Amino acid sequence: MANESFSKGLPAVQGAPACIDVWRRRALRAGLVFSILAVILALVAEKLDQPALGWEHLLRGWLTGFVGCFGLCFGGMALLMVQHLSGGKWGLIVRRPLEAMTRTWPVVVLMWFPVALLGASYGKLYIWAKYYDDWASALKKGLITMDQAHAIHWKQPMLNVTDFYVVSLVCFAIFALYVTLLNRWSVKRDADPEPNVAYWRTKFENLSGFGVVLYAALLFILVIYWVMSLDPTWYSTIYGFQYLVGQPFMVLPLAILTLIGLSKTEPIKSTYRVIEQHDMGKLCFALVMLNIYFAFGAFLIIWSGNSPEEIPWYLDRIRGGWGVIATLDVIFHWLIPFSLLLSRDLKRINMRLSVVCSVMIFAGFWDLFWLIEPNFKDAARNLHFSWGILEYIAAPGALFCFWLVYYFAQLKRRPLIATNDPHLAEILEHDYAHA
Amino acid sequence: MATKDAPVNNPMVDPVTGEYRVIAPGHSFKSVTEEVSRIVLTSHTPLGWWFGFMVAGTVVGILTICVTWLFLKGVGIWAVTIPVAWGFAIVEFVWWIGIGHAGTLISAILLLFKQGWRNSINRFAEAMTIFAVICAAMFPVLHLGRPWLGYWLFPYPNTMNYWPQFRSPLMWDVFAVSTYGTISVVFWYIGMIPDLGTLRDRSQTKVGQFFYGLLAVGWRGSVRHWVRYETSSLLLAGLATPLVLSVHSVISLDFSVALMPGWHTTIFPPYFVAGAIYSGFAMVLTLAIPIRKFYHLEDLITIRHIDNCNKVMLATGLIVAYGYSTEVFMAWYSASHWEYFMMWNRMFGPMGWSYWTLITCNIALPQLLWSRKLRKNVGFTFLMALIINTGMYFERFVIVVTSLTRDYLPSSWGTYRATKWDYGTFFGTLGLFTFLFFLFIRFLPMIPMSELRMMLPQARVREKAEPIPEAGD
Amino acid sequence: MPLPEGLYGLMAEFESPTQLVRAAKAAHGAGYRRMDCYTPYPVEEAAEAIGFHRDEVSLVTLIGGLLGLAAMFGLEAWISVWAFPLNIAGRPYYSWPAFVVPAYEWTILWSGLSAAFGMLALCGLPKLYHPVFNAPNFRNGATTDKFFLCLESTDPKFEAGETRSFLEGQAPISVVEVEY
Amino acid sequence: MRLVSAAALLASLGFAAGCRQDMQDQPRMFPQRGSTVFADGRSVRPQVLHTVARGQLYENDYFYTGLMNGKEADMMPFPVTMQVLARGQERFNVYCTPCHSRVGNGAGMIVERGFKPAGNFHDAKRLAEPLSHYFYVMTNGYGAMPDYKAQVTPEDRWAIAAYIRALQLSQNAKVSDVPAGAQVENLSDVATRLGEPASYAGPWPMPSTAVYGPPTVGIAAGAPAENPPKPAGKNAVSGAAAPARPSGARP
Amino acid sequence: MPQIFDRSSNALARMSLILTGLIVIALGLTLDELQRSPWVTRQGQRADQPVPFSHKHHVEGLGLQCQYCHTTVEKSNYAGIPPTKTCMNCHAQIWTDAQLLEPVRQSWATGESITWTRVHDLPDYVFFNHEIHVNKGIGCSSCHGRVDEMPIMYMQNTLQMEWCLNCHRNPAKNLRPTSEIYNMAWQGASELTPVWCAAEDVPKGSPTAGGVTCTETAPGGEVQMAALSPPVPGLHAQSVGVQIGSEDTGVMQLPAGLHYTKFTSQEALGKFLIQHYDIRNPRELTSCEVCHR
Structure with a gap:
């Protein structure tokens, strides 16, 4: 092992502690329970609901879970690259959990296939796929509106099943390449006998600099395909930014939760300091603010414009009982984390911060529910109880739990501390009263 | 494995990280203090300063003439008319406000993120903010038609029983810009109080002692005061950060709340903010590079600062590019013919030249900043800063003018050609900005001395203190 | 209100922040409470040393x-x-x-x-006149590169001779009397 | 800083308050404002001589001239309704009473102040005049009386003429004027029956704007005191004596 | 080194801070008062007129009605300043040699207009219409004050937008029956001066105030309050030749039984009149384009 100069403060064990196995088992059990629940709910909904949309609801719930897990995996990749660019000690702390998140990408790609097959190929989710060829006759039959017909027709060069597959898979391939490089270099860096700070930093910066830009661009296209095009008439230029902030909004809390959970035992115990936790808390606060800023800015612009092309999207999500969901979305997404994170003390106390982090992750899924469900004709401006809607708990719950299982497995495979970093010395050097 | 780092002999480069230092090695509390305060306290005003001051003063004269004529004749002397009712005035308003943003960003956001390199440049970046806000705020007021009635915009019990209409983004502007101006001044002044104390104590003249003393309000460096001062600075920074985001967002709402094609788009707030920071950093560099050279401040404003500013410019420039691409993409994806035509008109319409200038200056050329070498080249940076400033001017021009010339209704289409008064006012504000800046660098400390002291290695309190030396040692 | 007259306190000048903090801690430990440190930049440790933690x-x-x-x-x-x-x-x-x-x-x-x-x-500002400015060496260094500890005469534990010898024991550059 | 802004505010307020603002006085025509465009300085232009404006071709028609074949005639050019009479009464009280007094006896306030005595509508000569005579006089003047063409519109002049006739009738009402079958009662009897005070049969109060002449004139408000009218039947022309009801009397 | 500032400067600094605050407050209050003062509004100022015309003499003294001179007040935006001819109606014979009236005679002789100084001068961007106010229950004195008691004309009210809106936001407090428009002394309905009003339906297209009948004396059961017949179409019809006296009971309809309501408060009367005069609600009345077009 290199870096003798600061390895003196390093704990002897750098691998993950045993508690991760416990977490993994719990997640697996919860995932199984949720899966069984999802299937039962679908069957019940098919029997009892009017109209019977049990399996469709399962698919919608699946989409919600998939988009959430996608954000946790590749949002983690984006945050990892940002951390390489910005530097800072918090980056060193969260690096390994983030890398573990990125390595879950095969699971995420697997989750994508049902969406692509059933949602797009069989047109169960996307009406542009369903009425791709016969939009004109669908319009005549009154299955779609004039606006939808126009949009489906106009957007055919982009919104077709082939492009859906090609674009998604190409993006996955690019991301996979990035994940591989980031992880491989990270291991190599730790194995480097010399610090070679400038060399490694340059290498990571070169990869990440362009990577962040590329990710931002590709993410926008992907969320258009997966979520935005559920309503083919809808468009909003800030959509990509909202996801770009929404993903770290869930990723960073998860990383903090992981670290807090691990901080009771070595090796994280000796590197995890309240200063970095405070910094990450501030970063969470910044994300909370950015999130509401984008969301409110878009709402204000569309509310003020009040044009028939745009405002229905919000009306679908506010009227008919959806206002409750929207208000709760604001409360979970902004009010609770904002008011709690204002406090300096809260950011420095593990238990309280982990509560806020859990709320933030929950808010992420809640928001996806609000974004996705009102796209469908039976739910727009009409929030009502059906057995099927409970799939939004069961399906994402199952997917998230299975994702966690894989994430914990990945976390275990690498040492939890990146050793070759100049910041490590500062973190370990307790001599400093203040950093 | 052998070391991959090329050995460096430059003392400005940190041998461990291979990065340029934020402050040159070998400085003491006294030397940094003197380095900064000598510029202000010297009785000898450099000839170059006088020259620049005179030139700027002359341009202010032009501004005075333009504004006086505007007061006498009305806004008709500008080229604003239907359909382009928001001509240069609003272009420049947005441009100047945007420039101001870098100042707040540097002092506030970087303070929150504990970026030490901000300390050398934050003071004059803040001054830049204030002067830019002054220049910016002039335009909407002059644009009112009857500028002397500008106070009507505020809610006060007037004889008209009339109150502002709070659903208008123009009203939001009033509060955003006035708050921004006020908080910027307060932040700037509060940050300067300890330095004013230093100047008071170091000044050799009675007049200097009196005035700096007055401004320093009796600052004596008590640690109790310092604790409150630090809290207050952090809080102000914490407040200025969302403020700076909101101000340009509100300005973007002036456009995006309207239903004009090319204006009504949800990405405007963040994209305007990014553009603002982009142009602001360009202006910081435009100012910092000559000042650094002229006053020999290479020790305090190092290549690290320039490199970091360049990185920020690259990042914000990419966000702006993202915004442009989104607009182009959405012009198609929206399936709206008006949006589609708007984009076509921007690119290939009669004012297409402005769009391509903007793309060249704002997107194409700044890609050179990917190069590490160029980012550390002072001359290139200066040139790039000027290019970006130009590009951002054209961005506002494209947004304001090309959208307005082509409305929904072909019968209301028109064109725009600025008059000499438009140009005069614009160059006049450049003069005013420079003029105020010259006054600032002559009479106030442009680099925060107390924060420089804090950055020095000897400023750190060691826990395991050395034993007390014997008396007389 | 009659103007206070006489001795405001004793002011010790230090070369480095570390020395100041140590002296301040010692003074606090010795039971002094009415005192203040004057530094050219924020030294939070000094504030903590004299028992000032939270601000409003x-x-x-x-x-x-x-x-x-x-x-x-x-x-x-x-x-x-x-x-x-x-x-x-x-x-x-x-x-x-x-x-x-x-x-x-x-x-x-x-x-x-x-x-x-x-x-x-x-902070009680503006306070253009303050006794500490009477110290002859104060304005030379307090806002540039020197660190001061002032023990005030209103402290019940203050006693001119004893306090002076206490301060001199902390290796200051100088100890001076500050008049009101 | 605050001082400067306060001073600026003061200056701007002083500016705004002290001078009239430019929008306050706009360079366009306002009625009776005056104008520099025309030599006589009037923005209201007199009609150009020998021209007829559109809609003002008052052909030599009974309605406009009061003359039928060059002679005055005893008829109205339009049907007389209560509305017309009420209007006539109101206009009469505005334009005619200064000289002719409310009862039309020619002893108005202006006459009291030295104007030439005005005509008494109740003398034999005036009673004999055909209806359009009054219209003609109002239009063209008569003796010392100026014309009221500019102040009173033709419709109103006709209404006044009709009202003058009603005034004349009111002063000379006979039981035979009452339609057959209508019962005629004394006003005092009516008052008693209704339980109204005795003053009900006396002169009725006028609105407070009503002009009270000097007591020497011998007329009280509204109704001639010395010659109390016989209470008319329900559908009689009661406008003369009853409290005026000018509201909504515009044609 | 000596102190730069004297001991007194601490007190001085605090005092000046407080003083600055006080000055700002005082300045604000002063400006607030100033903008409403007669210095700005010219309220109550008697302008120099070419002829010191006395409304008091002509209205209160002689009993001239407002419309005698201001002939267009009920049918036009402008009440109208009378032409010299109107003066000469009487002054051709009365006070023919008065020095005061020399400008009038001069004008009459030469045809030059008399240049009066306008007292109620609204800004040109305000479109004020006398007609609508007069016909919908706003009396002269509501805006112009007791003109009948003004020897020399002056502005009773500020005529500031604030003053306009105070009424437009609550017209009820100033509304009166149209029969009382020219009544300078009208005080509004109260316990002491009750008003009885009755409303009847009027056909569309006729004046909205036409259906309301009001009186200040208690209408008894038998009191004959003439009700209007429906307006006769073709008032301008060519000589119909209906002779006065030949009463046609078909035209002269019997008055319908009017139902009178007694109002003893101005608020109640105002509400009644708002309803029956078809007065727009305050939010419409205060829309910008009502007065600024």
Whole structure:
């Protein structure tokens, strides 16, 4: 092992502690329970609901879970690259959990296939796929509106099943390449006998600099395909930014939760300091603010414009009982984390911060529910109880739990501390009263 | 494995990280203090300063003439008319406000993120903010038609029983810009109080002692005061950060709340903010590079600062590019013919030249900043800063003018050609900005001395203190 | 109120912040309470050493911000709903999304002004005349490169000779008497 | 800073308050404002001589001239309704009473102040005049009386003429004027029956704007005191004596 | 080194801070008062007129009605300043040699207009219409004050937008029956001066105030309050030749039984009149384009 100069403060064990196995088992059990629940709910909904949309609801719930897990995996990749660019000690702390998140990408790609097959190929989710060829006759039959017909027709060069597959898979391939490089270099860096700070930093910066830009661009296209095009008439230029902030909004809390959970035992115990936790808390606060800023800015612009092309999207999500969901979305997404994170003390106390982090992750899924469900004709401006809607708990719950299982497995495979970093010395050097 | 780092002999480069230092090695509390305060306290005003001051003063004269004529004749002397009712005035308003943003960003956001390199440049970046806000705020007021009635915009019990209409983004502007101006001044002044104390104590003249003393309000460096001062600075920074985001967002709402094609788009707030920071950093560099050279401040404003500013410019420039691409993409994806035509008109319409200038200056050329070498080249940076400033001017021009010339209704289409008064006012504000800046660098400390002291290695309190030396040692 | 006369305190000058902090800790440990450190940049350790931990600036700022928020939102609602109701493009009189923006700005304005002026007020500034400026070496160094510890005569434990010898034991550059 | 802004505010307010603002006085025509465009300085232009404006071709028609074949005639050019009479009464009280007094006896306030005595509508000569005579006089003047063409519109002149006739009738009402079958009662009897005070049969109060002449004139408000009218039947022309009801009397 | 500032400067600094605050407050209050003061509004100022015309003499003294001179007040935006001819109606014979009236005679002789100084001068961007106010229950004195008691004309009210809106936001407090428009002394309905009003339906297209009948004396059961017949179409019809006296009971309809309501408060009367005069609600009345077009 290199870096003798600061390895003196390093704990002897750098691998993950045993508690991760416990977490993994719990997640697996919860995932199984949720899966069984999802299937039962679908069957019940098919029997009892009017109209019977049990399996469709399962698919919608699946989409919600998939988009959430996608954000946790590749949002983690984006945050990892940002951390390489910005530097800072918090980056060193969260690096390994983030890398573990990125390595879950095969699971995420697997989750994508049902969406692509059933949602797009069989047109169960996307009406542009369903009425791709016969939009004109669908319009005549009154299955779609004039606006939808126009949009489906106009957007055919982009919104077709082939492009859906090609674009998604190409993006996955690019991301996979990035994940591989980031992880491989990270291991190599730790194995480097010399610090070679400038060399490694340059290498990571070169990869990440362009990577962040590329990710931002590709993410926008992907969320258009997966979520935005559920309503083919809808468009909003800030959509990509909202996801770009929404993903770290869930990723960073998860990383903090992981670290807090691990901080009771070595090796994280000796590197995890309240200063970095405070910094990450501030970063969470910044994300909370950015999130509401984008969301409110878009709402204000569309509310003020009040044009028939745009405002229905919000009306679908506010009227008919959806206002409750929207208000709760604001409360979970902004009010609770904002008011709690204002406090300096809260950011420095593990238990309280982990509560806020859990709320933030929950808010992420809640928001996806609000974004996705009102796209469908039976739910727009009409929030009502059906057995099927409970799939939004069961399906994402199952997917998230299975994702966690894989994430914990990945976390275990690498040492939890990146050793070759100049910041490590500062973190370990307790001599400093203040950093 | 052998070391991959090329050995460096430059003392400005940190041998461990291979990065340029934020402050040159070998400085003491006294030397940094003197380095900064000598510029202000010297009785000898450099000839170059006088020259620049005179030139700027002359341009202010032009501004005075333009504004006086505007007061006498009305806004008709500008080229604003239907359909382009928001001509240069609003272009420049947005441009100047945007420039101001870098100042707040540097002092506030970087303070929150504990970026030490901000300390050398934050003071004059803040001054830049204030002067830019002054220049910016002039335009909407002059644009009112009857500028002397500008106070009507505020809610006060007037004889008209009339109150502002709070659903208008123009009203939001009033509060955003006035708050921004006020908080910027307060932040700037509060940050300067300890330095004013230093100047008071170091000044050799009675007049200097009196005035700096007055401004320093009796600052004596008590640690109790310092604790409150630090809290207050952090809080102000914490407040200025969302403020700076909101101000340009509100300005973007002036456009995006309207239903004009090319204006009504949800990405405007963040994209305007990014553009603002982009142009602001360009202006910081435009100012910092000559000042650094002229006053020999290479020790305090190092290549690290320039490199970091360049990185920020690259990042914000990419966000702006993202915004442009989104607009182009959405012009198609929206399936709206008006949006589609708007984009076509921007690119290939009669004012297409402005769009391509903007793309060249704002997107194409700044890609050179990917190069590490160029980012550390002072001359290139200066040139790039000027290019970006130009590009951002054209961005506002494209947004304001090309959208307005082509409305929904072909019968209301028109064109725009600025008059000499438009140009005069614009160059006049450049003069005013420079003029105020010259006054600032002559009479106030442009680099925060107390924060420089804090950055020095000897400023750190060691826990395991050395034993007390014997008396007389 | 009669002007205080006589000795304000004893002022020790130090070369480095570390020395200052150590001396301040020693003084606090020796039972001195009315004292102050003067430094050319913030030395938080010195503040902690003399027993100054929390300041009220955050509280003042929070109150100011909430007042600003309430003031502007109230003003907007009052104006738009009651005092000057105007039909603007069919939007409701109580248009809260639009009111958010100025209310937000005023929250920041008021809290910013509270933070700045509250800080000055809590520090008791402006105080153009202060006894410490009477110390002959104070203005030479206090705002440039020297660190001062002043033990004030109002402290019950203060006794001119004893305090002076205490301070001299802390390896200062000098110890001087400060008159009111 | 605050001082400067305060001073600026003061200056701007002083500016705004001290001078009239430019929008306050706009360079366009306002009635009776005056104008520099025309030599006589009037923005209201007199009609150009020998021209007829559109809609003002008052052909030599009974309605406009009061002359039928060059002679005055005893008829109205339009039907007389209560509305017309009420209007006539109101206009009469505005334009005619200064000289002719409310009862039309020619002893108005202006006459009291030295104007030439005005005509008494109740003398034999005036009673004999055909209806359009009054219209003609109002239009063209008569003796010392100026014309009221500019102040009173033709419709109103006709209404006044009709009202003058009603005034004349009111002063010379006979039981035979009452339609057959209508019962005639004394006003005092009516008052008693209704339980009204005795003053009900006396002169009725006028609105407070009503002009009270000097007591020497011998007329009280509204109704001639020395010659109390016989209470008319329900549908009689009661406009003369009853409290005026000018509201909504515009044609 | 000596102190730069004297001991007194601490007190001085605090005092000046407080003083600055006080000055700002005082300045605000002063400006607030100033903008409403007669210095700005010219309220109550008697302008120099070419002829010191006395409304008091002509209205209170002689009993001239407002419309005698201001002939267009009920049918036009402008009440109208009378032409010299109107003066000469009487002054051709009365006070023919008065020095005061020399400008009038001069004008009459030469045809030059008399240049009066306008007292009620609204800004040109305000479109004020006398007609609508006079016909919908706003009396002269509501805006112009007791003109009948003004020897020399002056502005009773500020005529500031604030003053306009105070009424437009609550017209009820100033509304009166149209029969009382020219009544300078009208005080509004109260316990002491009750008003009885009755409303009847009027056909569309006729004046909205036409259906309301009001009186200040208690209408008894038998009191004959003439009700209007429906307006006769073709008032301008060519000589119909209906002779006065030849009463046609078909035209002269019997008055319908009017139902009178007694009002003892101005607020109640105002509400009644708002309803029956078809007065727009305050939010419409205060729309910008009502007065600024």
